[in-house]
Amino acid sequence: MAxxxxxxxxxVGSETGILKGVSLSKQQAFNFCEMSCLSRDQEVCVLExxxxxxxxxxxxxxxxxxxxxxxxKGIFTESKECGDATQGKFTGLAMMDGSLVTCAESxxxxxxxxxxxxxxxxxxxxxxxxxxxxxxxxxxxxTGGKENPLKVERxxxxxxxxxxxxxxxxxxxxxxxxxxxxxxSDKIVTCTGxxxxxxxxxxxxxRRPVLEAEFGEYPLTALSLPASQGTVVVxxxxxxxxxxxxxKGLVRGCLKGLAGGVRGLQxxxxxxxxxxxxxxxxxxxxxLEDRSLLHKVxxxxxxxxxxxxxxxxxxxxxxxxxxxxxxxxxxxxxxETDEVWDAMETVTxxxxxxxxxxxxxxxxxxxxxxxxxxxxx
Amino acid sequence: QMYGTHVQAxxxxxxxxxxxxxxxxxxxxxxxxxxxxxxxxxxxxxRKLELKKKRKKEREALGDKAPPKEVPKTIENQRIYxxxxxxxxxxxxxxxEGTDEFSSYFNRLTNPKVLITTSDRPRxxxxxxxxxxxxxxxxxHVYYRRGLALKRVIPQCISRGFTFLIVINEDRKVPxxxxxxxxxxxxxxxxxxxxxxxRKEMKRRGxxxxxxxxxxxxxxxxTRLGHSIGRMxxxxxxxxxxxxxxxxxTFHNQRDFIFFRFHRYIFxxxxxxxxxxxxxxxxxxxxxxxxxxxxxxxxxxxWVHKRHEMxxxxxxxHL
Numbered sequence: 001m002a003x004x005x006x007x008x009x010x011x012v013g014s015e016t017g018i019l020k021g022v023s024l025s026k027q028q029a030f031n032f033c034e035m036s037c038l039s040r041d042q043e044v045c046v047l048e049x050x051x052x053x054x055x056x057x058x059x060x061x062x063x064x065x066x067x068x069x070x071x072x073k074g075i076f077t078e079s080k081e082c083g084d085a086t087q088g089k090f091t092g093l094a095m096m097d098g099s100l101v102t103c104a105e106s107x108x109x110x111x112x113x114x115x116x117x118x119x120x121x122x123x124x125x126x127x128x129x130x131x132x133x134x135x136x137x138x139x140x141x142x143t144g145g146k147e148n149p150l151k152v153e154r155x156x157x158x159x160x161x162x163x164x165x166x167x168x169x170x171x172x173x174x175x176x177x178x179x180x181x182x183x184x185s186d187k188i189v190t191c192t193g194x195x196x197x198x199x200x201x202x203x204x205x206x207r208r209p210v211l212e213a214e215f216g217e218y219p220l221t222a223l224s225l226p227a228s229q230g231t232v233v234v235x236x237x238x239x240x241x242x243x244x245x246x247x248k249g250l251v252r253g254c255l256k257g258l259a260g261g262v263r264g265l266q267x268x269x270x271x272x273x274x275x276x277x278x279x280x281x282x283x284x285x286x287x288l289e290d291r292s293l294l295h296k297v298x299x300x301x302x303x304x305x306x307x308x309x310x311x312x313x314x315x316x317x318x319x320x321x322x323x324x325x326x327x328x329x330x331x332x333x334x335x336e337t338d339e340v341w342d343a344m345e346t347v348t349x350x351x352x353x354x355x356x357x358x359x360x361x362x363x364x365x366x367x368x369x370x371x372x373x374x375x376x377x
Numbered sequence: 378q379m380y381g382t383h384v385q386a387x388x389x390x391x392x393x394x395x396x397x398x399x400x401x402x403x404x405x406x407x408x409x410x411x412x413x414x415x416x417x418x419x420x421x422x423x424r425k426l427e428l429k430k431k432r433k434k435e436r437e438a439l440g441d442k443a444p445p446k447e448v449p450k451t452i453e454n455q456r457i458y459x460x461x462x463x464x465x466x467x468x469x470x471x472x473x474e475g476t477d478e479f480s481s482y483f484n485r486l487t488n489p490k491v492l493i494t495t496s497d498r499p500r501x502x503x504x505x506x507x508x509x510x511x512x513x514x515x516x517x518h519v520y521y522r523r524g525l526a527l528k529r530v531i532p533q534c535i536s537r538g539f540t541f542l543i544v545i546n547e548d549r550k551v552p553x554x555x556x557x558x559x560x561x562x563x564x565x566x567x568x569x570x571x572x573x574x575x576r577k578e579m580k581r582r583g584x585x586x587x588x589x590x591x592x593x594x595x596x597x598x599x600t601r602l603g604h605s606i607g608r609m610x611x612x613x614x615x616x617x618x619x620x621x622x623x624x625x626x627t628f629h630n631q632r633d634f635i636f637f638r639f640h641r642y643i644f645x646x647x648x649x650x651x652x653x654x655x656x657x658x659x660x661x662x663x664x665x666x667x668x669x670x671x672x673x674x675x676x677x678x679x680w681v682h683k684r685h686e687m688x689x690x691x692x693x694x695h696l
Contacts, residue, residue, distance in 0.1 A: 016473055031469070040476050193675065219675055237677045256686055259695075261668070261677035279668060279679040281461065281601060298460045300469045300601065302679070 004030045005074035009309050010285075011057055012264070012277055013044025014301035019059055019069060022283060022297055029283075029297055032069065032076075041085065047264075047307040048093040054309050058100070060090035066102065082112060091145075092131025096138055103131035103143060109153070124151055134181040142188055144176025150190055152202055178223040180232065182246070189246070191220035191234050197244055213249025215242050222265035224274060226288055233274050233288070235262025241276060243288065255286045257293050264306035277303035452632065457693045461601040474604065478563035482540070482612040489613055491517035491541040492534055497524045500550040505575055507545055509657040513626060513639050514613055515590045517543075527556075527671050535560055541613055542671075545570070555661065558671045559609060564679065565671045566609060568635075568661040575657055583641050583653030589622020590615040591639070596629040602680055603630060603696040606663060624655075633694045635661040663696060 008021030008030065017040070018033040043062040050056030050068055056077075057069045064083040067076050080100070083090075088105025095101075100112040107128050111120040124131075128145035144150040175193030182189060186203045187210065195216050198209035218236040225232055231252060235241045239258035242251050260280030267274045272288035279302045285295040401417055404410040436443045448454070463470055474480075481487045491514050493507050499522075511517040527544065534542055539560055546554030552573055558565040576582060593614050598607035610628045623643060629636045639656030666680040667673070680695075687695060 016469065016476075018469065038472050217674075221677070237675075238681055239678065239683075259681055259683065259687070260679045263677075279677060300467065301473050 001032075001074035002072065003074075005032065005069075005071050008071070009311060010275055010283065011047055011307040011309075012283055012299060012303050013047045013059060013305045014299065014303050015043050016040070016301040017042030017044060017061065018301060019044060019047075019057070020299050021071075022299075024285070024295055029299055032074065043089075044304050045090040046093045047305045048095070049307065050095055054311075057307065058093050058095070060093050060102065062089050064090075064104075066090075066093065066100065080112070082110065083108070091128050092133075092141070092143070094131070094133035094138075094141055096133070096141075101131075101133070101141060103128060103141075105129075105145075107143075107145075107148070109141075109143065122153070124148070124153075129176060130178050132179045132181065136181070136183055140181075142179045142181070144174075144179055144190060146175045146193065147173065148176065149174050150176055150179065150188065150200060152188065175219070177219060177221050180223050180225045182225060183229075189223060189225065189232050191223040193219035195220055195236065197223075197232065197234060197249070199246060211246065211249050213244055215244060215251060216240055222262045222276075224265045224267040226267040226272060226274065227270050228272060228288070231288075233265060233267060235265050235276060235278070237261040239278065239280065241265070241274075241286070243291070253291050255291050255293075257284055257286075257296065258282075260302075263302075263304050266306050266308045268308050269310045273308075275306050275308050277306045279303075452692060455692050457690065459600050459694070462599050463601055463604050470601065470604075474608070477605075477608075478559055478561070479608045479612050482616070483608070485616055487540060488615060489516060489541060490539045491543060491613060492539045493517055493519045493543045493545070494522045494530075495544065495552075496546045497522055499545075499547050502550055502573075502575070503545055503547040503552045506552050506573055506657060506659075509576055510543070510545075512586050513591070513656045515588065515615055527558075531558070531560070531670050552659075556671060557609065557613075559612065560670065562669060564605065564609065565667045565669070565676070566606060567664045567667070569664055571660050571662070573657065573659045576655070579654055579658065581653070583655045586624055586639065586641070586655050587622050589619040589624055590617065591622065591624035591626045592618040592620070594625060594627040594629075596627065596631075598628075598630050598696060600696060602663075602666065605666065605679075606635075606696060626656075630696050633662060633696050635663070635696070637661065 004023070005021055007023040007026055009024055010022040012020045012022065014020060017038055018031050020029055020031055022029045041061070041063040044059055045062055046060040048058045050058045055070060055072055057071060059067045059069055061067065063085050064081060064087070065079050066082045067079045069075070070077045082100070082102045083104055087108055090102060091105055092103040093101070096111070098114050101109065102112065103109045103124070105128055107123050107125045109122040109124050109131065113119070124143045125145070125148040127148050128143050130145070131141055131143045134140040134142070140152060140154055142150060142152045173194060176190045177193050178191050180189040186201060188200045188202065189197065190200070191197050195214055195218060197213045197215060197220065199211040201210045204210070215234060216236050216238070218238040218240070220234045220236045222235045223232060230246050232244050232246055233241060234244060235258070239260050239262060241255035241258060241262060243253050243255070244250070245252050255274070258276060258278055258280060260278045262276055262278045264277045265274065267288070273285055273294070274288055275283065275285050277283045281299060281302055283297045283299055283303065283306065284293060286292065287294050401410060401413045404413060482489065493511050495503050495507060499507075507519045511519045531542065542558040542560060544556040545552045546556070548554075552570050555568045555570050556565060557568065576585070591614060593611055595607045595610060598604055607628070614626065624639070624641050627638045627640070629638070637659050638654060639658070640652045640654050642650050642652045644650055664682050665678055667676045667678050669676050687693070
């Protein structure tokens, strides 16, 4: 059990209450649960790391319990009652200076300190869809939901509680589905149920979003920020995953393969990878550079949330077995395409440069043609 | 005349063969080309029959030691193995199915009650199709859709105790779509309906179906998605079939198309059965399966058919 959990690099929570660990190097998925005592009210709603060393996974269940799972030992170490089913499912979990912060759908944000039984409770409004913690400033959490505008809580103490609302012109309906903090800056990205993606800057005097972009026609359910700056990955209920640009709000590209609604999305902290899980019972890992599918794992229940560990997910070709179909060896592929390009035209190394050069060439070709047409007329 | 000259040429130059790399399509004259092609086909067929005869003789000569007959390749044989195929002993899937939205039906806690309606202002064919469908499904009621929004119809259905809502969509006077919504909070399946045959158009059909509950046959729903859809179809009919009625409704899945047939059977003796087809006949193809009741804009989809991604291989099926 311990060796299994130590080798898992991706953790997934399912609707049946099973915590699944996936080891990409071994090409296997493991269920960490008791088969005899499964029940639907143990449905995993949120997954979060219990500590920065990633040795503990906090599992928030639908019946209000928060369980701690140790990745080294491979067992559930403790379980805490943090509310009940009447408050709604958990929408966020966070560890802040040793105390546990939980937020439920009804809007009750609670801070549970280790050891003592009293809790600090804040109401952030009804219908909360998501609560997230700022990874760089751990004392900040943001909450948002249906008709519940984005609020940022600066520090969890009843005295200094700076709650911030966003202001929308013409009373456009608000439905914040997921929140992301842009590292190295104060900005926050949200995706809404009305297929919009918005970037807010709390430090600016304006309360309007800095950038607003639309994608698709279906509600965006999940969002994640990759390691490389300037982009964001969003997923919607139709199974469409897209990489959006944060400077102009354009679609950089789509990731294909998902057949069901995206429930959980996470980008790897350092590598250009994104893991997605959803209602079609598959966990998929895509590469963000060429938007290809690297791994696809069938996990028999509908999946709710995914958690990536920051260590290197080994992607070497030698370890792969027949179970996974679409895997490409990254180094080799780059080498092959490089040779082709060398043979043809100018030498380029990076895919981005190649794309822009190609575009530049096309523009150059179109340019003189246009001029010729004008001259004729 | 033309043929005559050709044959003479052959008999004169018997030893001279056609030049290599010669193909029948290079002859410019249409009649001669056709003639040569026919000759080629006949020779090919003759050779094939000879080979077949030879093989049959060899097989008989060997008797018991003959190698087994080769199985021809079909698309069903060559189907790409789907990793979501359900293993009957799988505990997790069993738990998932035991606690899903249909569990109350399969645990015999609720009985199905079906509401059949159409899109607005249906034409004769669709109306007749709905009536015939309601005779095939026991405890079903047909209502005229007075331009009402489905999202408002659904809470009313739930309050009146309906378990299923079927909406037949019509296009150009012919039914072409079906939305099957399981009511309390269950999944909504959207199908494309094709090849609808009403009772009048059926050959050698029996009398109209009686009120007895039919038996249900679900063929070939092997994958996890297939299981969900199969359970959905099973939940349309009452749990206990009345064998006195000798009626059976079959949902046969082949290559992602679901064929619905309604028969009456009679056992002539222990080995022989006679069947009469009654009732409407149609084929369905799943377009999307949505979690929750009908909400096409804001609902979450469990499975969506994406033609360009999923239909790229001729041997890959999803149901």
